[in-house]
Amino acid sequence: MTFNLLVPIEKLRMKRTHSPAPAPPLPPHAPGMRIGLLGGSFNPPHAAHRMISLIAMKRLGLDRVWWLVTPGNPLKDNAALPTSSERKALAEKVADHPKIHVTLIEDAIGTRYTYDTLAWLKRRNPAVHFVWLMGADNLTGFHRWARWQDIAKLMPIAVFDRPGSTLASARSPSALALSASRLPEHRARVLALKRKPGWIFFHGRRSRLSSTLLRHGHKPSSNQD
Numbered sequence: 001m002t003f004n005l006l007v008p009i010e011k012l013r014m015k016r017t018h019s020p021a022p023a024p025p026l027p028p029h030a031p032g033m034r035i036g037l038l039g040g041s042f043n044p045p046h047a048a049h050r051m052i053s054l055i056a057m058k059r060l061g062l063d064r065v066w067w068l069v070t071p072g073n074p075l076k077d078n079a080a081l082p083t084s085s086e087r088k089a090l091a092e093k094v095a096d097h098p099k100i101h102v103t104l105i106e107d108a109i110g111t112r113y114t115y116d117t118l119a120w121l122k123r124r125n126p127a128v129h130f131v132w133l134m135g136a137d138n139l140t141g142f143h144r145w146a147r148w149q150d151i152a153k154l155m156p157i158a159v160f161d162r163p164g165s166t167l168a169s170a171r172s173p174s175a176l177a178l179s180a181s182r183l184p185e186h187r188a189r190v191l192a193l194k195r196k197p198g199w200i201f202f203h204g205r206r207s208r209l210s211s212t213l214l215r216h217g218h219k220p221s222s223n224q225d
Contacts, residue, residue, distance in 0.1 A: 024108030027066055027101035031127030034061055034192040036158070038133040039068035039114060043081055045091040048135075052160045053100050056133050059188045059202065060158060065133070067091055067102045074112055074146070115147040118154055129192040132157045136165035136201070142174035152178055156191045157199040170201070 029035060036056045038049065045067075053065040069088050072081050081087075084107050091102040111117045114132075121130060132155055134142075139159050142148050151157075152174075159169070169175060175182075181198040183191060191200055 024105060026105070026125075027064065027103060029064065029125060029128055032129070033063045034129045034131065036060065036062045036065040036131045036133045037068055037118070037121070038065060039070055039117070041073050041076075041081065042067065042069050042087045042091045045087070045094040047094065049091075050094055050097070050100070052133060052135065053095070053097070055160065055202065055204070056131070056158055057099060059185075060131060060192055061189050062131065062192070063099070065100050066105075067095065067100065068106060068117065069102060069104055070106050071112065113146040115145075115151050115154070118151060122154060130155045131192050133160070134158075135160050136162040136169040139169040139175060139201075140165055140172045142172065143177070148174060149177070152181070152199065153197060156194055156197045158188075158191065159199060159201045161201070161203050166203075175201075 036053065038053060038056075040049070042049065049067065053067075056062055056065060069084055069091060071084055084104050088102050088104055095102055105121070106112070106117050109117070109120055111120060118130070118132065121128075132151065134157065136159055145151065162169075178199060181196070183194075183198045183200050185200060185202060188200055188202075191198060
């Protein structure tokens with residue numbers, strides 16, 4: 001008895017392939033758009049998040065702002081953190097603006113650290129001009145973030161003054177290390193389009209609201225100063 005051991009060459013050339021995981025849906029965007037990215041736990045979201053977003057759109061000339069609701073801050077205890085979906089729903093109510101979009105991108109792509117999320121967005125959308133938005137209180141501890149120097153190289157950063165953080169953030173290790181790439185406020189409109197990332201510190205309207213105070217039931221006597 002003989003067996004036919006000949007296999008068509010087409011089958012020999014075939015490799016087992018797997019379909020790539022579909023990309024998560026992103027808010028409306030297009031090449032050339034300027035989009036601000038505001039990340040955080042949003043636990044809870046509040047008017048200061050919205051205020052920063054509106055100022056960013058006006059001063060940086062942004063077309064949109066995306067709120068990136070994180071699964072949890074790696075530097076904090078997340079045991080009592082509400083679900084991402086719950087925080088997203090609250091954030092959408094606070095945002096209440098056609099150009100502010102609330103997303104769960106990190107849940108969808110499985111990232112935990114800011115650098116990984118921003119790098120993913122840049123790879124997927126190389127023609128979009130992203131700007132990372134943060135409060136001055138975050139700049140104070142920015143040097144403790146994973147790959148913070150790579151974040152600064154990846155995209156421009158806009159920092160917004162916060163009560164009690166003005167001097168501390170200006171003297172922080174990250175601000176001192178990045179001092180050479182800081183732009184004056186009057187050049188805000190060019191920040192998103194710079195080929196070599198830089199950063200700007202915005203003075204002006206400040207909100208005393210914070211998620212930490214709100215979680216502990218404290219209401220600032222004045223929301224702005």
